[in-house]
Amino acid sequence: MSSNYDYDVLYLGGGHAAFDGAGPLAAVGKKVAVIEGGLWGGTCPNRGCNAKITLDAPVVLQRLAERMQGIVSSDIKINWSQLVMHKQEVIEKLPTNIAAGLTNAGVKLIHGYGKFKDKHTILVDNVAYTAEKIVIATGLRPNRLNIPGNELAHTSDDFMKLEQLPKRIAIIGSGYISMEFATIANAVGAEVTIFMHHNVALRNFYQPFVQQVVADMQKRGISFVQEANIKSFKKVADKLSIQYGNEQVKTVDWILDATGRIANVENLNLAEIGIKYTKKGITVNQYLQTNIENIYAAGDVLDKLQPKLTPTATFESYYLYKLFSEQTADPITYPAIPSTVYTSPRIAKVGLSPDSKDAKDMRLVHNKIPNDWYRQIDKQTTGESILIFDEKEHLVGATEFSEQAEDAINTLLPAVVFNYTKEQMWQLAHIFPSISASAWHKIR
Numbered sequence: 001m002s003s004n005y006d007y008d009v010l011y012l013g014g015g016h017a018a019f020d021g022a023g024p025l026a027a028v029g030k031k032v033a034v035i036e037g038g039l040w041g042g043t044c045p046n047r048g049c050n051a052k053i054t055l056d057a058p059v060v061l062q063r064l065a066e067r068m069q070g071i072v073s074s075d076i077k078i079n080w081s082q083l084v085m086h087k088q089e090v091i092e093k094l095p096t097n098i099a100a101g102l103t104n105a106g107v108k109l110i111h112g113y114g115k116f117k118d119k120h121t122i123l124v125d126n127v128a129y130t131a132e133k134i135v136i137a138t139g140l141r142p143n144r145l146n147i148p149g150n151e152l153a154h155t156s157d158d159f160m161k162l163e164q165l166p167k168r169i170a171i172i173g174s175g176y177i178s179m180e181f182a183t184i185a186n187a188v189g190a191e192v193t194i195f196m197h198h199n200v201a202l203r204n205f206y207q208p209f210v211q212q213v214v215a216d217m218q219k220r221g222i223s224f225v226q227e228a229n230i231k232s233f234k235k236v237a238d239k240l241s242i243q244y245g246n247e248q249v250k251t252v253d254w255i256l257d258a259t260g261r262i263a264n265v266e267n268l269n270l271a272e273i274g275i276k277y278t279k280k281g282i283t284v285n286q287y288l289q290t291n292i293e294n295i296y297a298a299g300d301v302l303d304k305l306q307p308k309l310t311p312t313a314t315f316e317s318y319y320l321y322k323l324f325s326e327q328t329a330d331p332i333t334y335p336a337i338p339s340t341v342y343t344s345p346r347i348a349k350v351g352l353s354p355d356s357k358d359a360k361d362m363r364l365v366h367n368k369i370p371n372d373w374y375r376q377i378d379k380q381t382t383g384e385s386i387l388i389f390d391e392k393e394h395l396v397g398a399t400e401f402s403e404q405a406e407d408a409i410n411t412l413l414p415a416v417v418f419n420y421t422k423e424q425m426w427q428l429a430h431i432f433p434s435i436s437a438s439a440w441h442k443i444r
């Protein structure tokens with residue numbers, strides 16, 4: 001431990017990028033503090049993953065009942081205000097639990113927004129905290145379209161707190177948040193219109209699968225406006241109007257701006273102490289180290305190629321724990337990071353995409369999900385997967401759209417990350433029947 005500073009490691013921001021590594025680091029004897037201005041746990045538990053998936057749970061039930069129509073009563077209606085209350089009950093303990101976990105591990109918690117005073121000092125409400133190493137983990141915030149009337153639009157944070165679901169909802173953008181929230185709002189009964197920037201939704205996912213999910217959403221009444229070119233939002237009596245395209249107008253009750261998220265790099269005095277960053281986030285080397293030797297960064301706030309997701313933030317936080325506790329001196333080597341869009345059906349993927357250049361000469365196995373007996377038990381009638389094998393028959397990529405795509409892809413993750421041989425694959429005797437047994441049956 002360094003004697004010159006208050007702490008060995010000080011994290012700025014209290015999301016996954018900080019707390020997943022901060023606890024273990026304190027547990028091995030380092031003096032650690034975390035500064036958080038908002039809720040402990042950051043975006044994922046409070047206004048991201050955990051909150052969103054709770055709102056999605058009755059959609060899954062509704063779809064299941066719809067498929068099992070005739071066997072069970074299919075008329076499942078979702079009570080939005082009860083659902084939002086349930087979501088709140090599920091997530092409201094999380095910040096306290098995360099804070100308690102950190103405190104128990106020996107981490108000092110400092111509440112407030114911090115900024116750099118110098119390269120070893122963070123100021124919170126004019127109180128100085130010094131550390132040998134500082135990790136910037138301040139995450140992202142919602143982008144706001146730079147158009148007249150943008151103050152009339154809302155964010156994903158606002159959506160999840162709505163006490164009543166508005167009747168007509170416009171969603172700007174067609175990325176993760178747009179597609180997931182449109183699915184939920186539509187299932188609850190709202191009339192949803194998605195205004196696309198260009199003509200491609202979920203651009204980082206395998207488009208033939210995305211198109212099938214879009215077609216399903218359209219069948220359920222969600223409208224997609226391509227190349228929307230949004231010009232302004234206006235308030236007209238108690239409604240909102242959207243000016244877009246070629247003098248076109250759409251009247252709605254509520255607008256969700258889901259045009260991406262931007263890095264929290266302002267108000268930290270980064271420029272004053274010379275830390276390099278771009279508008280995509282903080283610039284780091286292969287050790288997650290900024291251009292200032294003792295200052296690191298992790299999580300969504302990084303300018304990086306990896307997806308800005310919780311598993312990435314957790315992996316980076318854990319890497320810094322190992323680096324700071326001298327368990328590694330190696331640069332960070334990212335594993336394949338899986339990702340899911342929680343539409344219904346979902347789209348999930350890991351590793352190589354079927355349309356990538358690297359997959360061109362590989363063996364691609366195309367499966368129709370409804371052909372699998374296990375998916376027939378709840379009458380799944382759509383869904384496909386593509387598995388990609390290299391010349392040594394290692395699984396190097398998998399992508400699926402189906403009701404349980406996230407579980408199918410998750411279960412295949414070790415085969416992709418650890419390059420399992422056929423023999424190793426046979427060493428895994430999965431519980432049967434299960435989604436794991438079903439997914440692994442296809443790769444052995």
Ligand SMILES: Cc1cc2nc3c(=O)[nH]c(=O)nc-3n(C[C@H](O)[C@H](O)[C@H](O)COP(=O)(O)OP(=O)(O)OC[C@H]3O[C@@H](n4cnc5c(N)ncnc54)[C@H](O)[C@@H]3O)c2cc1C
Nearest residue numbers: 013015016017037038042043044048114139299300309310
């Ligand atoms: C609606 C939504 C749904 C999502 N769903 C998923 C999902 O299903 N799966 C998935 O993997 N990912 C999902 N994500 C992404 C996931 O939430 C993020 O990748 C993850 O939270 C990143 O963690 P982080 O620690 O880097 O940043 P954050 O969790 O954003 O934490 C940063 C923290 O820093 C704090 N902070 C900022 N500035 C300061 C300052 N100056 N001083 C002190 N504190 C500061 C903020 O208050 C915040 O708590 C979702 C995101 C959103 C918005």
Ligand SMILES: NC(=O)c1ccc[n+]([C@@H]2O[C@H](COP(=O)([O-])OP(=O)(O)OC[C@H]3O[C@@H](n4cnc5c(N)ncnc54)[C@H](O)[C@@H]3O)[C@@H](O)[C@H]2O)c1
Nearest residue numbers: 173174175176177178196197258259260261308340341342
């Ligand atoms: N299931 C998950 O893992 C999950 C869910 C939600 C969010 N997230 C994370 O949060 C991030 C932010 O989500 P997001 O959906 O806001 O971002 P996104 O990058 O996924 O999508 C942004 C969308 O906005 C569009 N857009 C950009 N500028 C526009 C403009 N001027 N007019 C109209 N459309 C415009 C883009 O074309 C794109 O469709 C994601 O990238 C992801 O990292 C993950």
